[in-house]
Amino acid sequence: MKFSGFMNVYQLDDMSWEYQFADKSLKANTLKELEVLVSLYGLKWRVLDENLAQKSLEADRNNVTGFVNVYRNGDYWHYRGSDLKSHSLEVLKRKVLTEGLEWRESDSELAYKNMKLDSRRFKK
Numbered sequence: 001m002k003f004s005g006f007m008n009v010y011q012l013d014d015m016s017w018e019y020q021f022a023d024k025s026l027k028a029n030t031l032k033e034l035e036v037l038v039s040l041y042g043l044k045w046r047v048l049d050e051n052l053a054q055k056s057l058e059a060d061r062n063n064v065t066g067f068v069n070v071y072r073n074g075d076y077w078h079y080r081g082s083d084l085k086s087h088s089l090e091v092l093k094r095k096v097l098t099e100g101l102e103w104r105e106s107d108s109e110l111a112y113k114n115m116k117l118d119s120r121r122f123k124k
Helices: 031-040 050-062 089-098 108-123
Strands: 009-011 017-021 024-028 070-073 076-079
Touching (some): 009 050, 017 031, 024 031, 031 050
Antiparallel strands (some): 017 024
16 A cells, blocks of 8 residues: 555555545545545545655556556556456456456557557567
8 A cells, every 4th residue: 555645545556546534445446536536425635745646646647548447567467356467468358258357448549559559569
């Protein structure tokens, strides 16, 4: 768990975000989704460390893959909520579908770009 620069907000190991308050928490895949959730609950969203908050926003933007529940951490693609991971996005897709999990695009253009870029890495 990493501090994000936002009050009560931490990045979890699966690259999602958590807002902690009292003995409860709210979780979301992106900081924007979390900010909306926090405001819906009438809670405060504040920046505590401007520099760290900007780095967190940049990391969040760079980890949007175009696929629901898919994120990149280091050299691996991961599927949230499972132990599935792979160096190849195509292999991860096969593993996810084999497990009977949902494989869905959230942004078809970005998903296409990531699939293309990933496939080029292995064709060299």
